[in-house]
Amino acid sequence: MTVVSAFLVHGSPLPFQIPGNPPWQPLDAGYRVAAAALAASAPDVIAFYSTQWLAVLDELWQTRPRISGLHVDENWHEYGDLPFDMRIDTRLTNAVIDATPAFGVRSKGVNYEGFPVDTGTIVANSYLNPDGRLPLLIASNNVYHDWETTQKLAATVVECAAKLGRRVALVGVGGLSGTIFREEIDIARDHIAAPGDDRWNRRVLRLLESGDRDALLEACPKYARAARVDMGFKHLAWVLGGIGRRWRGATVHAYGPSWGAGAAVVEFALAPGKRAGKAAAGAKPAVAGKPAKVTNRKKAAVAKRAPAAKKKPLPAQPSRSRKRAATKKTRSRAGRRT
Numbered sequence: 001m002t003v004v005s006a007f008l009v010h011g012s013p014l015p016f017q018i019p020g021n022p023p024w025q026p027l028d029a030g031y032r033v034a035a036a037a038l039a040a041s042a043p044d045v046i047a048f049y050s051t052q053w054l055a056v057l058d059e060l061w062q063t064r065p066r067i068s069g070l071h072v073d074e075n076w077h078e079y080g081d082l083p084f085d086m087r088i089d090t091r092l093t094n095a096v097i098d099a100t101p102a103f104g105v106r107s108k109g110v111n112y113e114g115f116p117v118d119t120g121t122i123v124a125n126s127y128l129n130p131d132g133r134l135p136l137l138i139a140s141n142n143v144y145h146d147w148e149t150t151q152k153l154a155a156t157v158v159e160c161a162a163k164l165g166r167r168v169a170l171v172g173v174g175g176l177s178g179t180i181f182r183e184e185i186d187i188a189r190d191h192i193a194a195p196g197d198d199r200w201n202r203r204v205l206r207l208l209e210s211g212d213r214d215a216l217l218e219a220c221p222k223y224a225r226a227a228r229v230d231m232g233f234k235h236l237a238w239v240l241g242g243i244g245r246r247w248r249g250a251t252v253h254a255y256g257p258s259w260g261a262g263a264a265v266v267e268f269a270l271a272p273g274k275r276a277g278k279a280a281a282g283a284k285p286a287v288a289g290k291p292a293k294v295t296n297r298k299k300a301a302v303a304k305r306a307p308a309a310k311k312k313p314l315p316a317q318p319s320r321s322r323k324r325a326a327t328k329k330t331r332s333r334a335g336r337r338t
Contacts, residue, residue, distance in 0.1 A: 002162040005041035006170040006243050006270065007034055007128070008208075008236060008250075010263035011052055011120025014187075016127065017079040023190040023257055030254020030265035031127040037267050038128050043169035045089045046129060047137040047157050049150070049238040050120035051174035051231040055140035059100060059153065061093050062086075062117075062138040063109030073119045084122045089135040095160040096137070096153075103152050105145075120173040128171065139238075141231060147220075150234045151241025158242045170242040172235030176201045176255075176262030178228035185259065193260030200227040201255065201262040208266055211249035227262070239268065246271045 010027065019028035038046070053060070068085040097107040121138055129136070137157060145153075154170065161168045177197035192198040200223050207216040224232045240247065247268055254265040 001270075001272065002158050002166065002168055003170055003243050003246070003270065004043050004167045005038050006239050006268040007038065008172045008174075008239055008264065008266040008268070009034065009124050009128075010175050010258060010265065011050055011118075011123050011173040012175070012258035012261075012263055013073050013076050013079065013082060013119055013123050014258050015263075016082075016123050017076070018187070021187050021190070023188070026254045026256050027258070027263055027265065030252075033253045034265050034267055035128045035130065038169050041169060042167065043134060044167045045092060045135050045137055045161065046125070046169045046171055047139070047154070047161075047242070048121050048124060048171050048173060049139045049141065049154065049235055050118050050124065051141045051235050052118035052120035053138070053140045054118075055142040056144070058106050058108040059142050059145070060108055060110050060140035061097055062088050062111075062115075062136070063090055063093050063097075064088060064111040064113075064115070065090055067115065067117060069114065069117070071117060071119065071122055082119065082122045082126070084117060084125065085132050086117070086125060086138075087132065087135045089137055089166070092157075092161055092164055092166055093137050095164065096157050099156050099160055100153065103149075103156075105149060105153065124171055124173045128169075134169075141234060143231075145234070147232070147234060147237040150237040154238045154241035155244070168242070170239055172238040174233070174235035175230035175258065176204070176227070176264055178230050178261055181260040190257045190259060192257050192262055197227045197262060201264070205252050205255060205264060205266070208250040208268075209252060211247060211269070213247065230261075243268060243270060 009031065012027075015021075015024035015027040015031070018024060066085070066087050069083070071082040071084060073079075073082065093109065097109055100107045117138075125132075125136065139153060139157070142149075158168060158170075177192065177194070177200060179193040179197055181193055192201065204216070204219060204223050207219060220233055220236070223229055248271050249269040251267045251269070252264060253267060254263075256263060
């Protein structure tokens with residue numbers, strides 16, 4: 001198999017920086033369970049797509065063999081810096097760059113010192129690849145690429161990885177509902193900002209768990225509009241484009257708030273396949289078909305750092321009236337937006 005594991009994860013630094021805050025504890029714990037599952041799948045490379053690395057002209061890919069530094073998030077800088085040290089699978093990345101013009105996407109490698117790596121990629125890699133053992137493929141989120149183009153990018157990554165004999169862990173990094181609190185809050189009482197957003201988030205997470213492909217694809221555009229989903233939910237398109245028809249359900253390891261917005265950690269259940277890479281590359285996830293049947297799968301062993309986790313329903317939303325959005329200072333540091 002080429003794709004050995006796949007995940008949809010949030011890119012908020014808040015649970016990573018303050019894991020002991022009660023509303024954020026499940027997100028931190030869920031990430032650690034996902035990290036153990038990824039390690040157990042024994043990939044050769046992790047393929048990241050983060051909604052926070054924005055591109056406008058070309059599709060950008062990290063091609064510097066090693067990138068490291070100290071990142072300051074433009075919004076949450078008061079919670080601490082984010083150090084990073086990443087190795088890039090340059091052979092795989094360059095193969096993908098050469099392949100994308102075949103379907104009309106011009107790609108460009110990014111290879112220079114001090115390039116501002118985005119918060120989402122740093123957070124996801126810090127959780128899922130904490131010792132930096134695994135090399136990465138890092139793709140940008142071109143704001144003009146639609147759902148179908150994003151799927152093709154992921155499918156191309158899988159196809160190129162299959163040709164090189166790489167085992168891939170696919171990771172889409174981004175949020176769920178996008179409504180945030182625009183005033184200072186007591187972080188110990190953080191919750192999903194709008195009840196309607198919470199309902200939509202839970203509905204879509206249940207569809208992911210069920211493996212109901214047709215219902216999910218029908219719901220996603222409505223969900224993206226109604227809940228102002230992070231970048232139109234293109235991080236899900238990345239995952240589905242890479243795994244194709246192998247999706248058989250999912251496990252929601254965590255769901256909760258991140259300053260009012262929705263965040264989750266989801267692990268996809270994959271059907272076995274001898275030629276998974278080519279199957280994924282040729283599949284068209286947006287085409288309606290018979291809903292996939294949910295299958296049982298073995299739970300991944302939990303790493304020593306990970307807390308023991310039992311399968312639980314999504315946590316109930318606290319009944320607390322939402323404050324009206326006031327103005328909130330936008331904290332940013334010049335030169336750090338990606």
